[in-house]
Amino acid sequence: MTEKTFTDADRHDGIAPDMADQTEAPASVASEAAAVAPMNMIQALNSALHVKMAEDPNVLSFGEDAGYFGGVFRVTDQLQQKHGLTRSFDTPISECGLVAAAIGMGAYGLRPVVEIQFADYIYPAYDQIVSEAAKMRYRSGGQFTSPIVVRSPYGGGIFGGQTHSQSPEALFTHIAGLKVVIPSNPYDAKGLLTAAIEDDDPVIFFEPKRLYNGPFDGWHQKPVSPWKTQDLAQVPTGKYVEPIGKARIMREGNDVTILCYGTMVWVSLAGAEHAGVDAEVIDLRSLVPLDIETIEASVKKTGRCVIVHEAPKTSGYGGELSALVQERCFYHLEAPVTRVCGWDTPYPHAFEWEYFPGPERVATALKAVMTGGSR
Amino acid sequence: MTRNTKPLSLRVPEPSGRPGDAPDFSHLKLDAAGSVDRPPVDARPVQMLDLAFRLIRVLDDEGNAIGPWNPRLDAETLKKGGKTSFYMKCTGEEAIAVAQGMILSREDMGFPTYRQQGLLIARGYPLVDMMNQIYSNAADPIKGRQLPIMYSAKDFGFFTISGNLGTQVPQAVGWAMASAYKGDDKIAITWIGDGATAEGDFHNALTFASVYRAPVILNIVNNQWAISSFQGIAGGLETTFASKAIGYGLPALRVDGNDFLAVWAATQWAEERARSNQGATVIELFTYRGAPHSTSDDPSRYRPGDEHEKWPLGDPVARLKQHLIALGEWSDEAQAEAEAEAVAQVRAAGKESEAIGTLGQSRPSVKTMFEEVYATEDWRLVEQRREVGV
Ligand SMILES: Cc1ncc(C[n+]2csc(CCOP(=O)(O)OP(=O)(O)O)c2C)c(N)n1
Ligand SMILES: [Mg+2]
Numbered sequence: 001m002t003e004k005t006f007t008d009a010d011r012h013d014g015i016a017p018d019m020a021d022q023t024e025a026p027a028s029v030a031s032e033a034a035a036v037a038p039m040n041m042i043q044a045l046n047s048a049l050h051v052k053m054a055e056d057p058n059v060l061s062f063g064e065d066a067g068y069f070g071g072v073f074r075v076t077d078q079l080q081q082k083h084g085l086t087r088s089f090d091t092p093i094s095e096c097g098l099v100a101a102a103i104g105m106g107a108y109g110l111r112p113v114v115e116i117q118f119a120d121y122i123y124p125a126y127d128q129i130v131s132e133a134a135k136m137r138y139r140s141g142g143q144f145t146s147p148i149v150v151r152s153p154y155g156g157g158i159f160g161g162q163t164h165s166q167s168p169e170a171l172f173t174h175i176a177g178l179k180v181v182i183p184s185n186p187y188d189a190k191g192l193l194t195a196a197i198e199d200d201d202p203v204i205f206f207e208p209k210r211l212y213n214g215p216f217d218g219w220h221q222k223p224v225s226p227w228k229t230q231d232l233a234q235v236p237t238g239k240y241v242e243p244i245g246k247a248r249i250m251r252e253g254n255d256v257t258i259l260c261y262g263t264m265v266w267v268s269l270a271g272a273e274h275a276g277v278d279a280e281v282i283d284l285r286s287l288v289p290l291d292i293e294t295i296e297a298s299v300k301k302t303g304r305c306v307i308v309h310e311a312p313k314t315s316g317y318g319g320e321l322s323a324l325v326q327e328r329c330f331y332h333l334e335a336p337v338t339r340v341c342g343w344d345t346p347y348p349h350a351f352e353w354e355y356f357p358g359p360e361r362v363a364t365a366l367k368a369v370m371t372g373g374s375r
Numbered sequence: 376m377t378r379n380t381k382p383l384s385l386r387v388p389e390p391s392g393r394p395g396d397a398p399d400f401s402h403l404k405l406d407a408a409g410s411v412d413r414p415p416v417d418a419r420p421v422q423m424l425d426l427a428f429r430l431i432r433v434l435d436d437e438g439n440a441i442g443p444w445n446p447r448l449d450a451e452t453l454k455k456g457g458k459t460s461f462y463m464k465c466t467g468e469e470a471i472a473v474a475q476g477m478i479l480s481r482e483d484m485g486f487p488t489y490r491q492q493g494l495l496i497a498r499g500y501p502l503v504d505m506m507n508q509i510y511s512n513a514a515d516p517i518k519g520r521q522l523p524i525m526y527s528a529k530d531f532g533f534f535t536i537s538g539n540l541g542t543q544v545p546q547a548v549g550w551a552m553a554s555a556y557k558g559d560d561k562i563a564i565t566w567i568g569d570g571a572t573a574e575g576d577f578h579n580a581l582t583f584a585s586v587y588r589a590p591v592i593l594n595i596v597n598n599q600w601a602i603s604s605f606q607g608i609a610g611g612l613e614t615t616f617a618s619k620a621i622g623y624g625l626p627a628l629r630v631d632g633n634d635f636l637a638v639w640a641a642t643q644w645a646e647e648r649a650r651s652n653q654g655a656t657v658i659e660l661f662t663y664r665g666a667p668h669s670t671s672d673d674p675s676r677y678r679p680g681d682e683h684e685k686w687p688l689g690d691p692v693a694r695l696k697q698h699l700i701a702l703g704e705w706s707d708e709a710q711a712e713a714e715a716e717a718v719a720q721v722r723a724a725g726k727e728s729e730a731i732g733t734l735g736q737s738r739p740s741v742k743t744m745f746e747e748v749y750a751t752e753d754w755r756l757v758e759q760r761r762e763v764g765v
Binding site for chain 1: 384385387389393511515518519520521522525537538539540541570571573574575576601602603604608609610676677734738739741744745748755756759763
């Protein structure tokens with residue numbers, strides 16, 4: 001398994017880097033439940049889909065270029081070849097249409113997993129997700145449900161410009177009835193996707209594309225270490241479930257709590273190391289439902305909280321986290337809750353590393369809260 | 376109620392060939408050059424329904440221009456078309472944007488996708504500015520804000536390209552409605568790929584264009600592929616893309632997109648119709664995406680390797696050249712000379728642009744990242760800009 005990082009050549013519209021050489025072992029055999037293999041995030045997600053499709057004929061996977069070709073990032077590789085044309089197929093280029101079709105199938109009793117090619121293209125489907133999938137159970141008095149998963153590569157760090165880099169999670173966390181999951185490593189990616197497919201409610205599943213091939217920590221001048229060097233890339237080849245709604249403490253610490261998810265988990269770890277601060281780094285993994293106990297216990301212990309996300313600051317999920325922390329931990333706080341976020345601009349092309357919140361900015365925020373100020 | 380005699384089954388369309396298969400175009404019904412009638416420009420859509428299913432062609436196999444759609448272009452115009460069409464990376468689709476860019480004026484607004492760079496070239500937009508945009512360097516006219524080839528050139532009648540497919544089509548209709556509202560004489564022209572016609576925005580555009588009789592030309596560039604999906608995934612096995620117009624009460628023309636003269640003639644028909652206040656026309660331009668979807672794509676993984684070579688409608692540049700030679704106005708030597716000149720121009724522009732810098736070596740000032748989010752910055756952007764130290 002050779003690991004590869006993104007290069008400038010990979011940033012063009014519509015097609016992701018060629019990762020075929022890394023997906024030769026989709027590890028799709030459910031019976032080898034005990035076996036463990038090193039996987040990158042693409043392989044782990046692919047494995048979850050293979051395992052669930054082998055297990056449950058009601059699981060389907062479809063999306064733009066997600067059938068024969070296996071998706072522009074190869075996450076749905078070989079699903080069609082292995083499970084058949086009617087279980088994994090290409091759809092017309094209509095995000096609205098493909099999500100709506102999934103909702104209809106879900107109401108019938110299937111468990112469709114749809115791919116939106118890039119999160120930046122999810123907006124045509126927004127009405128179907130927000131007005132329909134999210135509210136179906138409630139408005140029908142429980143008669144109809146929407147057990148669908150909407151998967152989508154998400155986030156920045158690949159010189160993708162404004163249409164291949166956005167982090168729109170807050171547009172979905174705001175909507176009652178939706179679950180929002182964002183894994184940061186191969187092990188969680190597979191376990192959480194399995195849980196999402198089995199979940200009876202609609203799950204928005206964002207896959208930080210910058211992490212597909214390695215735990216990118218924001219030091220963009222340095223090569224990314226391959227996933228296989230990480231414990232969290234040792235992935236069971238069979239089925240397992242990681243519960244939605246449980247955070248993962250990535251690093252225990254006493255001085256400050258960092259709340260983060262997706263690519264920012266690795267950036268936060270690097271930022272804490274850079275600042276030399278004993279931070280407790282919490283990977284939320286699921287934004288809705290949120291593991292409030294873990295957050296509360298940590299902030300009460302450390303007395304300080306820094307929130308890191310790639311999405312723009314204004315009305316980002318960090319605002320919600322900040323409010324929750326001050327409501328529940330006010331008397332334990334020794335410094336203002338501080339956010340490190342993307343700027344309130346569209347995602348630029350030429351200024352990738354000025355826009356993307358890196359370890360330097362995290363370290364600066366950590367040092368500031370350690371001395372009591374917010375900046 | 377009727378009971379099923381057999382259980383239902385789900386149909387998923389598949390292309391005629393995949394990697395390893397021989398290309399198969401036997402399903403294509405190609406009308407002979409000159410065989411399709413040309414209705415009057417004020418024909419009612421219902422009087423010309425068949426044109427949505429035919430294929431307008433002017434150039435025959437020998438390169439002669441024949442039939443009612445022959446635009447009878449003079450040799451000078453043709454040479455200009457031939458000459459300007461060598462630079463493009465929209466391989467196989469060059470005729471479309473070049474012909475259409477030459478017919479409409481800079482006052483008319485084009486709402487393109489990422490495959491109509493020929494419009495800029497045909498209108499004399501500086502090649503070096505195109506390259507500066509591609510490199511996001513300090514001289515990039517759009518300040519490093521967009522991916523390569525997502526140009527914007529208002530003065531050249533070229534609307535800012537969106538990465539979100541389909542959005543430009545109803546916007547073109549709105550622009551055309553504004554011209555009508557103002558009593559101006561400008562029209563709009565827009566393009567969308569076969570794949571993207573599945574987006575709701577395409578259908579929104581047809582509804583509005585029809586209801587308000589907007590002076591707009593709505594092109595569908597059917598190049599057979601949408602990344603790895605063949606045109607059947609967008610509905611092309613059931614009907615033609617041109618025929619989508621019929622349900623909205625719009626006239627439709629279906630044209631050999633590799634035939635410069637046919638593209639010219641159809642566009643002129645639609646232009647006349649729009650300028651005489653008779654509203655929109657849908658044109659399907661039937662062509663083939665010769666190149667990979669983008670620089671990171673490898674079509675040999677989803678389509679037969681030699682499909683492009685076997686495309687029965689040939690290459691647009693070669694066909695135009697053949698026509699000029701048949702007219703006695705051109706020669707292989709003249710062609711070689713023109714190509715060499717074009718290559719030299721591109722090289723020179725490339726050098727000039729690289730001297731300013733390629734991606735990362737040169738770029739606009741970081742301050743510009745915070746500008747033009749709004750007409751005036753609010754306190755958040757001022758503070759955030761200071762945090763970056765610019
Ligand atoms: C709303 C939206 N969905 C998906 C994409 C990703 N995407 C970019 S190009 C493309 C294929 C478009 O095919 P087609 O419309 O036929 O145009 P062509 O590339 O063939 O010119 C796709 C799916 C996008 N850019 N925008
Ligand atoms: Mg196409």
